[in-house]
Amino acid sequence: MSSLDEKIEEAKKLSMHIVKESEEEKLMTLSVGPQHPGTGHFRFIIKLDGDYIVNVDLDLGYVHRGEEKMCEYRNYFTNIPHLERPVIHDSANITYSYSLAVEDLIGITVPRRGQFLRALTSELDRINYTLYWLAIYGIFLGHSTMFMWPAADRELVLDLLERLTGHRITHAFNIPGGVRNDMPNNFKEKCLSQINYLEKRLKEYEHIFYNNPLFRQRTEGVGVLSKEDAIKLGVTGSVLRASGVPYDIRKVEPYDIYNEIDFNVQYMKTCDSFARAYIPFLDVRESCHIIRELLDKMPESGDVREKLLSNIKGPPGESFKRVESGRGALSYHLVSDGTSRPYRVKISTGSFRNIIALPFLLVGSKLGDMPAIYWSLNYWPIEADR
Amino acid sequence: MERKSEIELKKKSLLLSKDILNSVVEKFGEKVNVIYDKRNRSKIMVDPEIIVETSIFLRDNHGFDHVESASGTDYPKEDQIEINYHLGSYVNPDLFPYVLVLSTKTSRSDPKSNSLINIFPSVEYFERETYEMLGVYFIGHPRNERFLLPEDWADIPPLRKDFRLKGR
Amino acid sequence: MGALNSEFRFGNFVGSIVQLVLFILAFVTLLVLPIIFFVLFFVPLPVVDGQVLTPYLFFSMMVDPSRTIPVMQFLIHTDLFRAAVFPGFAFAALIAASTIFIERKLLAKMQLRVGPLYAGKIEGIFQLLADGLKLISKEIIVPSGADKVIFWLAPIMFVSTSAAVVALIPVAPGWVAADVDVGLIAVFAILGFFPLIILLFSWASNSKYPFIGGLRALHQMVAFEIPFLLSALPAVIFAGSLNLSNIALSQNIFWNILVMPVNAFVFFISSLAELERVPFDLPEAESEIVAGWLTETSGMIFGLIQLGNYLKLYALAGLFVILFLGGWYGPQIFPPELIPGASTSDVSLLRLVALEGLYNPVTINSIFWFTVKTFVVILLMLITRGINPRIRIDILLHTGWYKLIVLTFINLFVVLTLIYGGILGPGGLISVK
Helix, strand or coil: CCHHHHHHHHHHHHHHHHHHHHHHHHCEEEEECCCCCCCCCCEEEEEEECCEEEEEEEECCCCCCCHHHHHCCCCCCCHHHHHCHHHHHHHHHHHHHHHHHHHHHHCCCCCHHHHHHHHHHHHHHHHHHHHHHHHHHHHHCCCHHHHHHHHHHHHHHHHHHHHHHCCCCCCCCEECCEECCCCCCCHHHHHHHHHHHHHHHHHHHHHHHHCCHHHHHHHCCCCCCCHHHHHHHCCCHHHHHHCCCCCCHHHHCCCCCHHHCCCCCCCCCCCCHHHHHHHHHHHHHHHHHHHHHHHHHCCCCCCCECCCCCCCCCCCEEEEEEEEECCEEEEEEEEECCCCCEEEEEEECHHHHHCCHHHHHHCCCEHHHHHHHHHHCCCCHHHHHC | CHHHHHHHHHHHHHHHHHHHHHHHHHHHHHHEEEEEEECCEEEEEECHHHHHHHHHHHHHHHCCCEEEEEEEEEECCCCEEEEEEEEECCCCHHHCCCEEEEEEEEECCCCEEECCCCCCHHHHHHHHHHHHHHCCEEECCCCCCCCCCCCCCCCCCCCCCCCCCCCC | CCCCCCCCCHHHHHHHHHHHHHHHHHHHHHHHHHHHHHHHHHCCCCEECCEECCHHHHHHHHHCHHHHHHHHHHHHCCHHHHHHCCCCHHHHHHHHHHHHHHHHHHHHHHCCCCCCCCCCCCCCCCHHHHHHHHHHHCCCCCCCCCCHHHHHHHHHHHHHHHHHHHHCCCCECCECCCCCCCHHHHHHHHHCHHHHHHHHHHHHCCCHHHHHHHHHHHHHHHHHHHHHHHHHHHHHHHHCCCCHHHHHHCCCCCCHHHHCHHHHHHHHHHHHHHCCCCCCCHHHCHHHHCCHHHCCCCHHHHHHHHHHHHHHHHHHHHHHHHHHCCCCCCCCCCCCCCCCCCCCCCCHHHHHHCCCCCCCHHHHHHHHHHHHHHHHHHHHHHHHHHHCCCCCHHHHHHHHHHHHHHHHHHHHHHHHHHHHCCCCCCCCCCCCC
16 A cells, blocks of 8 residues: 555545534533443543434543563562452452463463362352442442342352452462362352352342343343344453353363363343343353352362472463453463563453444444443453453 | 363364364465464464455455454564464354464564454454554554553553563 | 540539530520510510410410410411421421431341441431531532522522422311412422423533433423323312312222322322432433432532422322322321320329320321321332332333323223212212212
């Protein structure tokens, strides 16, 4: 392409811009976030024509920490505590795929009991995250009871995680080579009783929230992301599965122990906000089932961790590993140059891949649909910014 | 029993990747290098000028339809920046566990690359981030502009190796 | 807690208190009492209990218990008392305050929380007082570019308009601040001011979110005004009067809700929309437009608008009771005399405690039942907040214009048939006379 063509192209863009601005006089520009109860650490600027949204511009980066750069200055173990900061209540999953990538790089396998414990924390954190997400979905739609219930029931899972790992959030439990410590005594009984209680509560959630006609009115048929569009935009996790693609990394590319676990991939074909709101809830149910199965099949004793040197050197090479987190595929691209620190770490998160659908869905919908669509995308601003 | 199925899966994935890599090499010849071919993961390095053609070929002939991730790596010693696209498929069930790394190189002093936004719309934000973090200009991308960094950022792109963190 | 001053002496402390008390006593006797006497000598005083009320008599009545009751009897029948204290503002404000407390506690129990707990030791009963003090002490921020006059005036207009609605609600036979013949029309006429005030306030705030919120409130209230009015119509046809007291009196045999349940339902839904309560709290939808038309309010401006809202809540719940739930009628549970035999007793203190001459069992009973029914309706309004999400604006408008208006006509026809069939209504088979 010659420079002349580029200039013509630019001039065209400019003139289009001018035409747009004269039309924009009748539009209202509304800034949603970051100091707005409807977004979190995130902003999008929407243009309204009456009650309809005609333009959306995303503005990410309010909580950008530079995790990828920080990784290049620490060794493989000291990276763990800061890597889980982007999503503190799903920290088991974000460190899980990192550990898998490092293990793939240096070529070791985790002891069997360690694999079970990893899967256990991963599922507990998935429940933890999804309940938090559900609470916020409730308050976004003005349902104050749905805000309080999951937030309260989340405490049960946090208690379990505290017993297991020592921390309520940011466990730093998964490390390259296994998990940090073994399961405490009588954890199994405690866990089973909490999970039983949680399943009872999930039924109540369904009654008060998902079966509520007003909630259905607000979400059914709203923000339809068809299967073709979902595939084209490369969304992941619950958003993808709500659009009718049964793609769950735990099933399609089982990592660690997941190929021995019997569970169903939840997906719906309605493609609307209701499906996107319902899939994570179904995932929680499935997680409860998986946790029971894990506790049942777990070996009674054994190592939980492959001992590694604290400043282990990765051989030169690359690895790309992904896990299914609460928000979809969470993958690490790790490049090593043979030193004790990673040469380059690229974190590709579900939130970052899902938010691309937001402008696509919002344009043409009503302002009242904005919270229902936005939060159904299972987006966590901090994780997207990293 | 389980071991056997494991081995079968391994075989299947190897056959699959062989098939894909062979067809790409056949089509583009010397301009394509196979860097590695591991289980479910393989990487090809293509010349910068044929990156668009390769991706169109991969999309149309093998069913790769989205990117799992796209990023760049800075190699100051070789004076090059490597750009990686991790391609995956949501359509072809055989390709579900498979990720193909399509990578290309560009010079460090004048980093430019053809954007894949028209082939894989899902690269939009990844390419924007790479532009910002590594300074690679994507030809054809509508918005090569500030994304995650502060609006008043006035330093070199932060993921270049010559950008040092303070105190480290 | 800060440490005590090192120069602190308990004796000094007690001394200063005694000094203060003495000073106040001297001030009252030397200055305040003479001024009261001086004023009262020039003010024409009414006749109470057969004699002209002189200042001397007034003070002696205050001291002598047996003479206090006529004064009180006289006072509670003045117009000022009715407007400001009993069926009027203070009573409504008291109900509003208890509504806020009940709402917080009830919602907290529904949502696995404890609610207010610390202010006032017992279940946080003084939380509202603490919140009020906080709001009063806060700075009022007026946005730059705001229309200052309207911005300051609108909250006051909001409260006074709510109080005007409250003044029209009868509580017991004869106990109403403003007993007008067009009572029901007056209620709807006054309610029609609210969208205007809200729109003015949102426009005066000079901000986008309040503006959108104000427009939403306008649309919502206009859409629900017509079903609101139409749903009250059959009750008027029944009673043959627009006077709210007469409407209540027409229900001494059966409650209107038995004949017109659909209308009662429509009225309830419309009053929820009028009150901007969940699920119709779109004008304040925080995830879309921050706090709607309340975004720029701060300090006591917010406090006044909340007070107005809860006064309105009481007024509309009271209206529901008057129109559909048989007003103040209920089984007589209060005895004819508060303390049996007190009227013939020699002990004047006993007569005072028995409220001889003040105590009217029928009125007290009416007030009791009216309050109980009003609280039941308020409770229903509160519970919807716990179980529903917010509705969307287009569904809301559709509900108002298309569904509720049609629903009101069903019962209107039923009632008209009954009346023309000569079964109900004035002069019907089953009627008041």
